[in-house]
Amino acid sequence: EVLLVESGGGLVQPGGSLRLSCAASGFLFDTAWMSWVRQAPGKGLEWLGRIKGIVDGGTTDYAAPVKGRFTISRDDSKDTLYLQMTSLTSEDTGMYYCVRETTLIGDWGQGALVTVSS
């Protein structure tokens, strides 16, 4: 069974930084392509970025709204995906989902809630 468990969410002040983690199990993590998707309160889904598997170069792609502020990385020795977020604003408030790419987006985690507020 594929399991994706996000952690690291919480309350952060505007301008601050936060790192989310996603612990993966149930599949070969090092070859998997992984993405982050977020959902602002009461709003739709927004893809943020992805990281390819190590055999495909481990390269990253980002959506325009977060490029330069967010960084996706992975530690294949720990089967863990990360999302480093900087220069956070209130518009970054929402639920952040770790997802595994299988024919686009396949499996979803339960999400981590990030609140940006003073």
Added chain:
Amino acid sequence: DVVMTQSPLSLPVTLGQAASMSCRSSQSLVHSDGNTYLNWYQQRPGQSPRRLIYKVSNRDSGVPDRFSGSGSGTDFTLKISRVEAEDVGIYYCLQGTHWPPGYTFGQGTKLEIK
């Protein structure tokens, strides 16, 4: 950039009746490899999204056969043959053909029971 437009935004349906929702893209979603990368997702209240349909019409494992996807080019449809109470939620389409800008979701169709 490709824009995904779903309609209607709200879909009230009577239990046991059929439901249909649309997803239109601003550009053809036929990829150069011949595939059409259009998926459908269901998000029940308070839950994470889950995929129902991949590549237009392929149902995921465990998805009831009352769900079906169809379409081509720029016009796609998700149909539910007989709506059940557990189908309440928001349905999103997603394109993955055009890269960049990356994956693009539609704004969602909220299905509710009349």
